[in-house]
Amino acid sequence: MTATNDRPAVHIDAGWRHDGAERQPADGGAALMELRDVSVFYGDYEAVRGATLPVRQNEITAMIGPSGCGKSTILRALNRMNDLIRGARVTGTITYLGQDIYARDVDPIQVRRQIGMVFQKPNPFPKSIYENVAYGIKINNIKGNMDDMVEEALTGAALWDEVKDKLKTSGMALSGGQQQRLCIARTIAIKPAVILMDEPCSALDPIATGRIEDLMYELCKQYTIVIVTHNMQQAARVSHHTAFFTAEVDEKQVRHGRLVEFGETGRIFTNPKDPRTEGYITGRFG
Amino acid sequence: MTTTVQAAQQPLSAPSGLGRGSLATRRRLANTLVRTGIWLSVIIAVVPVALVMYYVIAKGAKMISWDFLTKPIPRQLANPGGGIGPAIAGTLLMTGLASLLAIPLGVLGAIYLNEYGKQNALARSVRLMSNVMTGVPSIVMGLFIYTAVVLTTEQSGLAGALALACLMLPVVIRSSEEMLRLVPDELRQASLALGARKWRTIVTVVLPAAVSGIASGALLGVARAAGETAPIVLVVGLTQRVNWHLSGSNTALPVQIYRNATEPFEAATDRAWGAALTLVVIVLLATLISRLIANRFAIKER
Numbered sequence: 001m002t003a004t005n006d007r008p009a010v011h012i013d014a015g016w017r018h019d020g021a022e023r024q025p026a027d028g029g030a031a032l033m034e035l036r037d038v039s040v041f042y043g044d045y046e047a048v049r050g051a052t053l054p055v056r057q058n059e060i061t062a063m064i065g066p067s068g069c070g071k072s073t074i075l076r077a078l079n080r081m082n083d084l085i086r087g088a089r090v091t092g093t094i095t096y097l098g099q100d101i102y103a104r105d106v107d108p109i110q111v112r113r114q115i116g117m118v119f120q121k122p123n124p125f126p127k128s129i130y131e132n133v134a135y136g137i138k139i140n141n142i143k144g145n146m147d148d149m150v151e152e153a154l155t156g157a158a159l160w161d162e163v164k165d166k167l168k169t170s171g172m173a174l175s176g177g178q179q180q181r182l183c184i185a186r187t188i189a190i191k192p193a194v195i196l197m198d199e200p201c202s203a204l205d206p207i208a209t210g211r212i213e214d215l216m217y218e219l220c221k222q223y224t225i226v227i228v229t230h231n232m233q234q235a236a237r238v239s240h241h242t243a244f245f246t247a248e249v250d251e252k253q254v255r256h257g258r259l260v261e262f263g264e265t266g267r268i269f270t271n272p273k274d275p276r277t278e279g280y281i282t283g284r285f286g
Numbered sequence: 287m288t289t290t291v292q293a294a295q296q297p298l299s300a301p302s303g304l305g306r307g308s309l310a311t312r313r314r315l316a317n318t319l320v321r322t323g324i325w326l327s328v329i330i331a332v333v334p335v336a337l338v339m340y341y342v343i344a345k346g347a348k349m350i351s352w353d354f355l356t357k358p359i360p361r362q363l364a365n366p367g368g369g370i371g372p373a374i375a376g377t378l379l380m381t382g383l384a385s386l387l388a389i390p391l392g393v394l395g396a397i398y399l400n401e402y403g404k405q406n407a408l409a410r411s412v413r414l415m416s417n418v419m420t421g422v423p424s425i426v427m428g429l430f431i432y433t434a435v436v437l438t439t440e441q442s443g444l445a446g447a448l449a450l451a452c453l454m455l456p457v458v459i460r461s462s463e464e465m466l467r468l469v470p471d472e473l474r475q476a477s478l479a480l481g482a483r484k485w486r487t488i489v490t491v492v493l494p495a496a497v498s499g500i501a502s503g504a505l506l507g508v509a510r511a512a513g514e515t516a517p518i519v520l521v522v523g524l525t526q527r528v529n530w531h532l533s534g535s536n537t538a539l540p541v542q543i544y545r546n547a548t549e550p551f552e553a554a555t556d557r558a559w560g561a562a563l564t565l566v567v568i569v570l571l572a573t574l575i576s577r578l579i580a581n582r583f584a585i586k587e588r
Contacts, residue, residue: 079479081475081478081479084475084478086404109481109482109483110481112478112479112480112481113480113481116479116480117475117479119472119475119476119479121472123470123472123473123475123476124476125473125476125477125491125495126473126494126495127494135477135480135482135490136480136481136482139477139480139481139482139483139486139490140480140481183476186476186480187479187480190480190481
């Protein structure tokens, strides 16, 4: 981030606790998604145990923590991408607008239509830039002028000016940062409510990272964003709320990801309540 | 290893470490040796191929004429004249039908194996069987079709096409599955995350990304089928006249090459070379056509 006055407004932490008691959204912001006691299993292995947190509308929620703490696993549970992994299952409830997205009659395709995802490694289709953005519009039969919708999405992803003269060239020919913005354009082209980002900047240089972060801040005016990041500075820079996960060994010597603390980002980074959070943030652990 | 480390530790006192002599001699020697070896291998590998092409063209080209390509096969191979028209027709008919049967089936099978079945019991057994079938000698496949089809009907182009399709199928399945496996999972996930259904993802993302490799693999199958002699002799029989029908005896280029080449007469040997060149050109044309088709569907890199 360049301009510090672009920082999200500081939210008052209304004493929201990760154990689920006294759950009260900060400053009245509506929770678009809610996770209640969510555990994710791969076969018999419980990768994440009992995470409870809200995802508030038009906010950026960051998930941080050391490798193997299950933050990406939780993220992928939010739009049922874990369904694609053999043996993966989710217990607890994840609701979107009050509806359980793992209910029997819910179509995962419809969930992913509402809850889009940007991946760690930029993964544009080996098609033209135009086709990349038009793809989601086509498969979802969204009505309207295709050229306009493609331009709107590319503009929204702050990529239009760089690619408007070469829409017919391959998306693979763009730089890494441009590719990731193309992937964001592709996602916002179908106008999801939530955008999940799985370490979207980990393959990018600092300048490209800065652009994506600026973009995220712009996007959260219209969308709700959940970002998983290894980069604590990034979480501190862009997010409104932060969830800190860690990996813990239980009584049977099995490692599980656990949600340690959730709260307003400023508070998490300046005044963490849990010593483990403090240890990680200050660099003593992780 | 140790010498490099020492050199790195004393860069100022050992400037000669960067020169071409000294400790690098062994490495340079090894490098030269390997490079020479690779060059030699390439040359040795290319020589037979080039020689085959040279002989086929040198001996076959003078035979090629419209009459040669269209006229019926003479009853007495020893006599000059006549042509290989029926063999060309038979090869095109049977290889064409076999491709129409085996390529779509093989690609769909590969899609099942790689996208749906993955490691389940059915997929594993199909995979194992197609691997085994790739290694089955073509005459065995001919025997199978002979028992299953010819004994109840007659020797025919249809039986030949079925035998060739059985030979092509495992080749197409295996190569297509390999190509589908090379498509990065990230692309599938990206498509699914946009709300695409699985079949849509396969048709619009996975197949286009793999199509040029699939086309190459399918062509290997086509070339294998076009070059088969034994099963054709067994299940198709022989004819002197052009037969564009699937019923009744037919013939194919490899069969005519074999028959003519085993005759001691010059007219027959010439005919064999001419047929060989024709076969090579047909396979080459099939390659070009498959490239064109693949390029149409493939997604441009730049």
